[in-house]
Amino acid sequence: MKVLLSSAELFGYAKAGGLADIVYGLAKSLKGLGVDVSIVVPLYGFAKDKILGEVIDLDENLKVVREKLYGLDVFFVKHSLFDRDSIYSENGKDYDDNHLRFGLLSEAVAKIAQSFSFDIVHLNDWHTALAAYYLKQTGFDGRIAFTIHNLAYQGVFEVEPEILKIDRKYFSHEYAEFYGKLNFLKVGIAFSDRVVFVSSAYLDEVLSGEFEFGLSGFIRNHSEKIIAILNGIDYDEFNPQKDRLIYKGFSKDNLRGKYFNKQKLLSELGLKSNMPLFAFIGRFTEQKGVDFLYESLNEILKLDLNFVVLGDSSVNYKEMFESIKSDRFVALYGYNEQVARRLYAASDFIVVPSVFEPCGLVQLIAFRYGSIPVVHSVGGLKQTVHPIDSNTCGVGFVYENQTKEELLDSLEEAIRLYKDKGRLSKIRKFNMGCDFGVIRTAKEYMSLYEELLGR
Known part of the structure; x- marks a missing residue:
């Protein structure tokens, strides 16, 4: 089984929040379970001089650098739109062209998935959501999972759909349109085969109309493909007994x-x-x-x-x-x-x-x-x-x-x-002594992937 994880963040490379931790931990755990897993992230300006792997042309305007990072196979999407010193914003203000930046990332995800014959494409949050549309429009014969880590961040932009290579017929409330604007997250939900929320309690809140940010009805319309898988943390990385970042190690047996x-x-x-x-x-x-x-x-x-x-x-x-x-x-x-x-x-x-x-x-x-x-x-x-x-x-x-x-x-x-x-x-x-490790999370995702592939 070949799985392609995509994200705007990755622990040890580019982090703004917990998304980086869970993507890294999930990829590492899936690999440990025998899955052939790769990751796609942008090549940000603050790291471009450190990522020196094989350069692959996806098309005449889009390249990726393929390199191992902490033992994981990573495709870094190389483009001037990502040549910035921050991931999303600068001086407290989001970049004005984030729709182009993450539209491009989504396009790269789709091209990598097709070019390298991945079975499962696993998208994370709105930054890679448009990949679900691009894959479905190009006849991708694999399956698409889409995890929503925070419904508050939807990627809503006042742009024409054609700018992002989306057919105008999908600029409707059933797909991409959201109060006259284009909503990346809605596209991901509409075109993915399975949508995952990161806790069942949060999913219940959303479906009941609480913390749903205008999407509870849309989500209920897709309820047949929505599930919840609880996130976890990497117990190798977050290990107080061996953690080199703290002053002195300790364990539950010796505090x-x-x-x-x-x-x-x-x-x-x-x-x-x-x-x-x-x-x-x-x-x-x-x-x-x-x-x-x-x-x-x-x-x-x-x-x-x-x-x-x-x-x-x-x-x-x-x-x-x-x-x-x-x-x-x-x-x-x-x-x-x-x-x-x-x-x-x-x-x-x-x-x-x-x-x-x-x-x-x-x-x-x-x-x-x-x-x-x-x-x-x-x-x-x-x-x-x-x-x-x-x-x-x-x-x-x-x-x-x-x-x-x-x-x-x-x-x-x-x-x-x-x-x-x-x-x-x-x-x-x-x-x-409790187990909230990401290995449990990875096993649940493995079951989901196998179900999507009919295994």
Whole structure:
């Protein structure tokens, strides 16, 4: 079975969020299960001098560079449209030609799939969604799976369909049209053989009309081909016992290293060492609950705790967090994988106050590193984090409503747990022994591929 995974991001190469992690982890796991898997990503300007493999002409205007990356077979799409220093945007503003850039990526995916006789093309998010249309129009005899990692990002542009080589007859509400604009995600849903959401809880929310961003009716019309497969994390990469990015390794059988990581990070950040450490790790966006978190911080910092936030360098959020004056609060800007790992390893609790969350990887990584999640009960968070006194694998503090009062109640409950060292250690070890690995995810995708191919 030959599988072609396509994405705008790939861990270890180009990352803006969890998409990079899951694509890399899935590809690696599929390969370990014996699948002949390749990946397609753009060749971005920030990496063009490092990718030096075989150059292949797809046509007179489109080339790919084929190279091994971390043991995986990767096609890097080479074109001036990708010759940028960022993936999607610059100075907080999306590139004006993203429709052309990711339309081109989709076209390249289709050509690679045809040229190298792939059985399955697995698309991820709107950036590669148009490939489903291009493949179907050119008589591709394989099958197409399309995973939606976040329905909020649909790739909606005010452009004529012909610019993207889409027949105007498909510019209708049954296919590509969305309030007079062209919607990449709708095209992916319409022309793929199977559409995958990344948690069943999130899919239920969408089908009920919650967090559906104008597409619940369209999605219900395609319900016969829609399923859910829960994302997972790469347990080889996210392994606190062997992680070279943290100060000292540790395991559920020996947590001394976790305490060392905490004291070391607190010292570097100038925070007091006799309090529980809470952290937020993620993109600074409204969806991730950052606005809500900021509005709650003054009340949060009245509690006996340290709080660290790590995210991107968004100017607006940087100004917001810099207005918080406390010797128990630190904001770190510009996402850095090493800093993130050290924060996971050091933290007692990871706060995930997302407004909505398709799956979420932060809470899964937190489990792995012995940090207990405090989460809003939505989507994948609701599916993977169970009440603190539950016997179901993966426990934390779960609040139902996005209110300051409920968040503060959960934080206060977490602080009480922190003071009960024996119970705290027991819960850490319980979570660290849970299996939210991407191998389970890969096995479910393998079953899906085999079903699509009639095997």
